[in-house]
Amino acid sequence: MTENQETIQTEQDKRLRKIRSFVKREGRLTKGQAAAIEKYWPQMGLNHSKQLLDLDQVFGRQAPRVLEIGFGMGKSLVEMAANETDHDFIGIEVHRPGVGSCLADAAEAGLTNLRLFEHDAVEVLADCIADESLARVQLYFPDPWHKKRHHKRRIVQPEFVQKLRSKLAIGGVFHMATDWENYAEHMLEVMQQAEGFENTSASGDYVPRPDFRPLTKFEQRGHRLGHGVWDLIFKRVS
DSSP: OOHHHHHHHHHHHHHHHHSOSOOOOOOOOOHHHHHHHHHHHHHHEEOOOSSOOOHHHHHTSOOOEEEEEOOTTOHHHHHHHHHOTTSEEEEEOSOHHHHHHHHHHHHHTTOSSEEEEOSOHHHHHHHHSOTTOEEEEEEESOOOOOSGGGGGGOSOOHHHHHHHHHHEEEEEEEEEEESOHHHHHHHHHHHHTOTTEEEOOTTSSOBOOOTTSOOOHHHHHHHHTTOOOEEEEEEEOO
């Protein structure tokens, strides 16, 4: 990489970090959530720093790694980690009550293959996750920023996708799901133009919900009301 390319790359990084794809809402912690953070963070928590993680050391083994961006309250993340014990899971969430709930559920389930960040996913990916170290990245029901003037805040943007691509191993997948059709169309447009990715959909657009993604209560309610959900899975091919 030339000096000019490095300068351009640095400016892109700054721009990515400046436009936030989330608004951090400080919800009130319940006593149980607070207690879970105090008790289980030393074992399951990961702190952001400008140093790449040695994931083999973090988990004490070699295994395929799955990273989820914005796990909410963590119910489905815990379920996936419990169902795929041959994989290691890393969850990123900025809302503290969700972190507390996820820790409590993970501890109750006796999980050893789950670690959590309470930080901005863009910064975690840039600073803590080594290139080609992930088998799957999950982005489920991100904030759709439905007003047109806010679309620039949507996390699925060309620059972000290329940053994420570098963290996936060749053959690794980026799995997105949304219940906003307009956002699904936006995701599809961005990913179809993204260098190094191939759509796994036989029809060239969306895929059925894969078995490994649990059906959430929110999603079940949406189905009953006739709401749609769109899944996209793109594989890194170069």
